[in-house]
Amino acid sequence: MTRRVRLGDGIEITFAGGERFVLDGSGAGDTTLVSHAHGDHHARASEIVASDLTAALIATRRSSADPTAVDHPAVELFPAGHVAGSRAMGLTDPDTGRRYLYTGDCSTRDRFHLDGFDPVDADVLVLETTYGTPEYRLPPxxxxxxxxxxxxxxxxxxxxxxxxxxxxxxxxxxxxxxxxxxxxxxxxxxxxxxxxxxxxxxxxxxxxxxxxxxxxxxxxxxxxxxxxxxxxxxxxxxxxxxxxxxxxxxxxxxxxxxxxxxxxxxxVLSDHCDFDELGSVVEAVDPEQVYTQHGFADEFANYVATELGYPAQALKENQATLGDF
Incomplete structure (x- = not known):
């Protein structure tokens, strides 16, 4: 069984036809996607699927060649509400119609100059879980x-x-x-x-x-x-x-x-979803499968599976098959 979502040097999503997307990493792939311009997310690729603002911010924050923001017919970008220019990413496999949603870092709260992330439907959700335990319920x-x-x-x-x-x-x-x-x-x-x-x-x-x-x-x-x-x-x-x-x-x-x-x-001033907001994202997307990554990935995957009733797994680096979980 081919694993379609895995964690390597970034999140990797592979379509049924073999096309490989690398999200927020520098792994080998056909297309590089960058959710936002924080240094631990952007890659060294010269062409990236990202917002124009993210590409411009990366250019001012690194000394190597400036990246160019490009489009991809299978990818749709949505404001992620994390930082200026940040985007969640929807990928639709043209051969199967399967829809993947990668949130990157996200926040559903409107604040200051940012619109909060508005979740969209997807079959597979890849969710960051920085504040994925109940003690991280943040004030308005x-x-x-x-x-x-x-x-x-x-x-x-x-x-x-x-x-x-x-x-x-x-x-x-x-x-x-x-x-x-x-x-x-x-x-x-x-x-x-x-x-x-x-x-x-x-x-x-x-x-x-x-x-x-x-x-x-x-x-x-x-x-x-x-x-x-x-x-x-x-x-x-x-x-x-x-x-x-x-x-x-x-x-x-x-x-x-x-x-x-x-x-x-x-x-308390955060650019991420808190625990309750992460749960609301899962319910709004209503996916068939949830993958969690970063922060409290194991804890939140367990919560999603036991309390929200969605199949959920924490991504582990370089897993090859579902049996590795």
């Missing part, structure tokens, strides 16, 4: 933003350093800061580069000037950066300017988040 985005805004106002006597991925979380923090009392917002070059590409492709603007050696953080200022609060330059900046650090993630539902990561404060 509006509730999190209100808490962040209150904290930004309460700490106006000190500069703040906000940490988020250069693509994704950082732009949302820039939007939050635009509605805060903080008039001076700085961003690192990596964040500015991503924000400028998004602004060129979408009707959205992100506040913030590039942070350089001449900038001096003072009371009421904000710096958005990626990386770790434990890095030497951040630690020296915190000490010199009496700055407060904050991290933003779905993992912040766990009280240990701030201590493990080294932040002064932590807030």
């Amino acid at each position: 985005t509006e509730e999190s933003v209100a808490a962040i805004q209150s904290w930004l106002a309460e700490t106006m006597d000190r500069p703040v350093i906000l940490f988020g991925y250069a693509l994704g979380r950082a732009q949302k923090l820039q939007r939050i800061l635009a509605d805060s009392p903080r008039e001076r917002v700085f961003v690192t070059d990596a964040i500015a580069n991503c924000s400028e590409v998004i602004e060129a492709h979408r009707d959205v603007t992100f506040p913030g000037q590039r942070y350089g050696p001449d900038a001096e953080l003072g009371a009421g200022d904000a710096l958005v950066c990626s990386g770790s609060p434990r890095s030497p330059w951040v630690e020296s900046l915190v000490e010199a300017r009496d700055a407060v650090t904050a991290g933003f993630s779905g993992w912040a539902v766990d009280d240990s988040f701030v201590y493990r990561r080294g932040y002064d404060e932590g807030f």
